[in-house]
Amino acid sequence: MKQLLIMLTLMQLTFVSCEGQTATPKEKKNTMSETKKNPVYSKSDSSKVNLSEEEWKKILPSDVYYIARQKGTERPWTSKFEKFDEVGTYFCAACGNALFKSDTKFESGCGWPSFYEPISKGSIIYTPDNSHGMQRTEVQCGRCKAHLGHVFEDGPPPTGLRYCINGVILDFEKAKETEKKYNENKG
Secondary structure: OHHHHHHHHHHHHHHHHHOOOOOOOOOOOOOHHHOOOOOOOOOOOOOOOOOOHHHHHHHOOHHHHHHHOOOOOOOOOOOOOOOOOOOEEEEEOOOOOEEEEHHHEEOOOOOOOEEOOOOOHHHEEEEEEOHHHOOEEEEEEOOOOOEEEEEEOOOOOOOOOEEEEOHHHEEEEEOHHHHHHHHHHHO
């Protein structure tokens, strides 16, 4: 019984260690086709997005809304992007803002996709997060202020930073050149 208690405590600490919140509640994950089209999603528009929580709730799938607007956290090692190694760009799933290039992604072992540098200075907003008895830095989308995750100072060179990001809040677009070369070599 004591070993079981210790194991459960360690599992809880794993959930809290990187993101600091418990896992996403069990619920059906919506896809964009099951919800209304997101009118603010754009990979080319850089204007700031300022919607009410009610408006966000109407246009985002429930799992994206939970992370982006309620500062939730997906369970570790569940993101499709955690072991993902395609070449391209990662975007905010809430608004389409470019966040990270794939060449800045690295395997951190924390259970969430990790990057050492954002795509630009304005793509990320940094805010203090003193929740859960910890002092951390939350990272939000620079366009819509969606919660992305946290940044830590234990990453690789050249920045020494580890952006620990919820995969649910990421969209990915494969690099066009890479896709073109792959298709040429395939045929």
